[in-house]
Amino acid sequence: QVQLVESGGGLVQAGGSLRLSCAASGRALSRYSMGWFRQPPGKEREFVATISVNGGNTQYADSVKGRFTISRDNAKNTVYLQMNSLKPEDTAVYYCAASVFYVPLAATNYAAWGQGTQVTVSS
Secondary structure (H helix, E strand, O other): OOEEEEEOOEEEEOOOOEEEEEEEEOOOHHHOEEEEEEEOOOOOOEEEEEEOOOOOOEEEOOOOOOOEEEEEEHHHOEEEEEEOOOOHHHOEEEEEEEEOOOOOOOHHHOOEEOOOEEEEEEO
16 A cells, blocks of 8 residues: 655745645555545545646646646656645645546545645635
């Protein structure tokens, strides 16, 4: 099983940027589609973005399209989420996850999860 560790979260003002990283160990990241999810305070976990094994296909939630970019470096066993033009409603715990399926949107299709990293956007 692959192990995932997120980093890069923090406190940022509205309009600012952050880049989250997700480092994998145990198995090569190149085996998996990778996804980012988030859980805002008091709400359900929601899909943010996903990327195919070779990076050629990406999908985004409508709420982040045009502001967030998912990417991966299989040689470094790392996936990234570049977040620009951040809004207070982006405040959440962000999780990366690995899936053997092709760019799935549903959390139930991801078998491995990181512990999450907090992103707080102040207004």
